Amino acid sequence: MPDPRLAAHALVRRFAPGIGVAGIDLAVEAGEIHALVGLNGAGKTTLMRLLLGMLRPTAGRALVHGRDVATAGSTVWARVGHLVDHPLVYPELDGHTNLRVSARLRGLRGAAVRTAADRVAEELRLTSCLRTTAGTLSQGNRQRLGIAAALLHDPTAIVLDEPTNSLDPAGVILLRESLLRRAAAGAGILVSSHHLDEVARIADRVTVVNHGRVVGALAPDTSEIERAFFAMVHADDERLSR
């Protein structure tokens, strides 16, 4: 079996005030949408930042396309797309220039830059934002632009931290369709969300994180998935408080 697109092996990240990630094993396979759910502060963003090499682990390993993130080279990162923390958007540039800059940063050159920018703008219905300075866009349109910048080079490993934040219902649907299409084409996608209904619609696997650890998995077709989520988290809290 080929390497997972993304993998965590006994990943730990401690911070001075406490623990962010306390020993997580996780894999995101090709063709899969893998959702991370957890309460605020559970460790989802920290795990994603470790998988993207934005944070160094205290212990354990993070792999992207089978390579340790600490030593992965530019050809490996050129096949990764991410939106973690804030959309990677330059506020003083217009939408189209932002997309072209992103394409270049991802290694695209020549005519491929414009083609990729135009295609993703069409896919995420961004055409009306292309001539507008990004800093003056609404929060939701800035988020769409950030998602477009993360996806325009057709990455095979995708990491999106709460991508539906600020999106309107039309944006949520466009993102859903885009991720399903990309997974069907072989991308491995890790996505965090607080919207369990949306997660249930798109995810192949739902991993529940609590206090920096994986505490279980929910089948996406679980009826009353919110109730099942809270039951799992509360059971873990109870175990820890004993």
Ligand SMILES: Nc1ncnc2c1ncn2[C@@H]1O[C@H](COP(=O)(O)OP(=O)(O)OP(=O)(O)O)[C@@H](O)[C@H]1O
């Ligand atoms: N740079 C940092 N310095 C200190 N502590 C941090 C840092 N980053 C994260 N933490 C802590 O690590 C824990 C996990 O945070 P993280 O942001 O990963 O959670 P999360 O699941 O993404 O939460 P949310 O749903 O609120 O985005 C929290 O206790 C947080 O305070």
